[in-house]
Amino acid sequence: MIEADIIVRRAGFTLTSAFSSDGGITALFGRSGSGKTTVLNAMAGLVRPDSGHIRLDGETLFEASSRIFLPPHRRRVGLVFQDAQLFPHLTARQNLLYGRFFNRTAGPRLDFDAVIGVLGIEKLLGRRPNALSGGEKQRVAIGRALLASPRLLLMDEPLAALDTPRKLEILPLIERVRDEMKVPILYVSHAVEEVARLAARVVVLEAGKVTRIGPPQEVLAPAVGPVSGQRFETVSLLQAKVRHYDEHYGLSTLDHPAGIISVPGRASPPGADVRVVVRGSDVSIAMKRPGSVSIRTMLAATVKTIEADDGPVARVDLTLTGGDTLSAFITRNAVDELGLGQGDDVLAMIKAASIDAR
Known part of the structure; x- marks a missing residue:
């Protein structure tokens, strides 16, 4: 103590x-x-x-x-x-x-x-x-x-x-x-x-x-202040459980209530609880599941809030199925083109290559 x-x-x-x-x-x-x-x-x-x-x-x-x-x-x-x-x-x-x-x-x-x-x-x-x-x-x-x-x-x-x-x-x-x-x-x-x-x-x-x-x-939740200054400093923490490791592709699969998370490398033994750190700048948002796309991790979420200022970037805070909060930084132009609003059901997409198993 x-x-x-x-x-x-x-x-x-x-x-x-x-x-x-x-x-x-x-x-x-x-x-x-x-x-x-x-x-x-x-x-x-x-x-x-x-x-x-x-x-x-x-x-x-x-x-x-x-x-x-x-x-x-x-x-x-x-x-x-x-x-x-x-x-x-x-x-x-x-x-x-x-x-x-x-x-x-x-x-x-x-x-x-x-x-x-x-x-x-x-x-x-x-x-x-x-x-x-x-x-x-x-x-x-x-x-x-x-x-x-x-x-x-x-x-x-x-x-x-x-x-x-x-x-x-x-x-x-x-x-x-x-x-x-x-x-x-x-x-x-x-x-x-x-x-x-x-x-x-x-x-x-x-x-x-x-x-x-x-x-x-x-x-470490997003601080009050200009959104543009938070883009590379904001991270989110997701609690997941290791499902298995694919030897052929070198990928770990993690179970999260909102969906499957793919991580390069061997994370932990199957069944282990892990904490996944995700940068807000590595998260994209889709209104529906896309077709041919390289991103493996797509998590079910609801738009909680959208914060924007005069800069080109907006911060979208998402509530994932299961209760975790995930912040995404996308352009204000994308927010308008998608017609994104509070309460919308979306998919949060995270590049596997942006997360390290260690």
Whole structure:
């Protein structure tokens, strides 16, 4: 259990942050400069807040009124930076074991073999950092933090320095750490797709203030403001269940109450519940089922609202059969030509190639 209610003052900037979390992944989400990293540093003990308190599992890490400030090495908090920051003169194994140095408490210790197994780094142990890729370095950095047996794992934009293939390689590993290691994670990011996929709870920061807190499907819903500015930032979350994987075509089929969702690659074992992240710019709308078309995913929906301004694009919020909400961005011209209106029954079409199974 995390409880944080702090104020941090710096030249020209004041952070006021209050939130709590019961476990899983809590994301601190917002633009650069909003205060996300400052919150993380305060949790780690690298920044001393000016007022307030921080508690972890009932233990007070910081309380201004009582002058309590537990130093970083006594907090049992793991920290993963944007840059892996491995020791260049040590092998991957030696970097990993360095994390053990910080766990001198009587608390439980994570098993070395279990950690490297979850992260898939068995073959990297003898290499030095200069012989590792960016994704491999981050795996080792995550392992080093875990082997300190932390009560809380802090991750500060851990994927920001990686290219897309490496990001897609690391994301499932973070999910495995969450699900198999059962270590609560405070995850800093300004990437909406990362947050939508990983987080159970999202804390939105804007200019040093918490503006929204809640589950991602609510917090990441389209914001108020010019529609044109939302087009590439708006995502929707759909809950589906894996039906099967087609070996020949390399496609996973997911069951959703509104229809079948096709996803390239192997998603999860049949029967597994998965969260599908869909960008609003990847959704098209049809009034009836089209004939010859490459799009495989067509979901039954009803038009909930249509938002438009003076720009060329409109946002259409759809209610899918089953209750999920899906946002689509189409041109205002298309809205008029289709005669689209609130309450219309439509098909939401999503290109399979726009979704990655990982």
